[in-house]
Amino acid sequence: MNSNYVRIFDTTLRDGEQSPGASLTSAEKLEIARQLSKLGVDIIEAGFPAASPDDLEGVKQIAVEVGNPIEPNARVPIIAGLARANKNDIEKCWDAVKHARHPRIHTFLATSDIHLKYKLKMSREQVVERVREMVSYAKTFCDDVEFSPEDAGRSDPEYLLEVLEVAIQAGATTLNIPDTVGYTTPQEFGALIKGLIENTPGADKVIWSVHCHDDLGLATANTLAGVSNGARQVEVTMNGIGERAGNTSLEEVVMAMHTRPALFGLQHGIDTTQISRTSRMVSNFTGIPVQPNKAIVGANAFAHEAGIHQDGMLKNNMTYEIMKPETVGVNASRLVLGKHSGRHALKARFVELGYNLSDDELDQAFARFKELADKKKVITDADLEALVSDEIASLNELFSLDGMQVACGTMGMPTATVRLKDPEGKQHTIAAIGTGPVDATYKAIDAIVNCPNTLLEFNIHAVTEGIDALGQVTVRIQGKDIQPRMDVQRETERTRTFGGYGADTDIIVASAKAYLAALNKLLIATQAQENAMGSEVALMA
Ligand code: KIV
Ligand code: ZN
Secondary structure (H helix, E strand, O other), X not given: OOOOEOEEEEOOOOOHHHOOOEOOOHHHHHHHHHHHHHHOOOEEEEEOHHHOHHHHHHHHHHHHHOOOOOOOOOOOOEEEEEEEOOHHHHHHHHHHHXXXXXXXXXXXXXOOHHHHHHHHOOOHHHHHHHHHHHHHHHHHHOOXXXXXXXXXXXXXXXXXXXXXXXXXXXXXXXXXXXXXOOOOOHHHHHHHHHHHHHHOOOHHHOEEEEEEEOOOOOXXXXXXXXXXXXOOEEXXXXXXXXXXXXXXXXXXXXXXXXXOHHHHOOXXXXXXXXXXXXXXXXXHHHXXXXXXXXOOOOOOOOOOOOHHHHHXXXXXXXXXXXXXXXXXXXXXXXXXXXXXXXXXXXXXXXXXXXXXXXXXXXXXXXXXXXHHHHHOOEEEHHHHHHHHHHHHHOOOOOOXXXXXXXXXXXXXXXXXXXXXXXXXXOEEEEEEEOOOHHHHHHHHHHHHHOOOEEEXXXXXXXXOOOOOOOEEEEEEEEEOOOOOEEEOOOOEEEOOOEEEEEEEOOHHHHHHHHHHHHHHHHHHHHHHHHHHHHHHHHHHO
């Protein structure tokens, strides 16, 4: 491989999924993994298999499907899983990733004194020995082994050299340097990478990688400092999602290298026209909205409102624009289909967009497309994506929306009548009043589903321009009875919140769908929790 090629390691489904509220269903994870592959990422970190049986299953499914594309000339991404430096995690990781044509085990152990003392309660010597043993153990399963010294940004560089040398001797093929708490600055981080590459014995045998967090807003700058100093893999997430302030944004790093080729002189394998679409998918499925002024993928990233800018743009768009919106897939949406388009045309467009729907799924999508085409003259790619996202979001449904009617305005109390189907297919209809139409709808849904929760976030926006646009709603809720989840990487507990997505030309219907999607995820998690407690009681009896 060309020595200036930078591998894009996407960790949206692992580190990104650790964002508060980013709980994804396995269908959503699979769909995101397919899209990441289409985007052209080199490595997909699909999850943390030892975290739970569900996590293992999710990674395995991605390894089986996305790690073995059937198209003859398709690029085959490496499918990686994360594992703590212990035998159980490494075995579980291998169980999940071994199904991919190119599997990778990514194992990590902290190296900063603060982690050694308070988290691991291990000496420096013990850590070195554990790295030797566990990298060698991972190597007995898989040729491709990545090692990360967690909290490298705050570790003693001399000690890091010792640990990394041992990792290379034990067979690591990629060494990833994480700034776990987003503490370093670009100058410092760049110098750290340079020093490690120059001074670790055997450095030329491995790929050097960087993994930055955004606590000081420096993740992209630090990552770019890393590649400027010899790193040839970047660990990133779509939209920069991740716990606390998030991880490095894939789109920012890729577009910086892409827009400034003379400065960086680096290549990558990303199809930049897929960036915008991937960003929308990740935002819809995680329920985490993208801030309007977010670089590259924010709604205002290419909007030029000030009069002076518009005047400049009309004269020559290079006056205020350093990238073309089409380069990242914005405005690439074609006016594709209309009222008279048939099932074949719809199927063909879905295939072009990268969705391989089964006959049943296509039937459902076609019915929804016809419904939408009756309300909206032209249907764009963004509309079709919103429909598919909505269908995928409803795949794991326990309760589904069967009908609803709302009365609101300035006269009388807003009232919603909602009809839901329960998991047995039985219908339930309830009317409720509220402070507004959404409140009334949510109260009616609550009265049927009976799953106590707090609504933490509600966001609404239009998919396309125009008065007849589809409305997209994302919500995030926190269950009252759900226990925190153990974060196996941090060895701390994490409050669990659940996101939901809905799309419809009627924004109250979209709001109901989004809330139901989040409630269904919460119900599934509550059931899993009850089952786990039940089996513990059975074991104790
Ligand atoms: O931030 C971090 O240190 C990580 C490692 C597991 C790579 O996510
Ligand atoms: Zn991380």
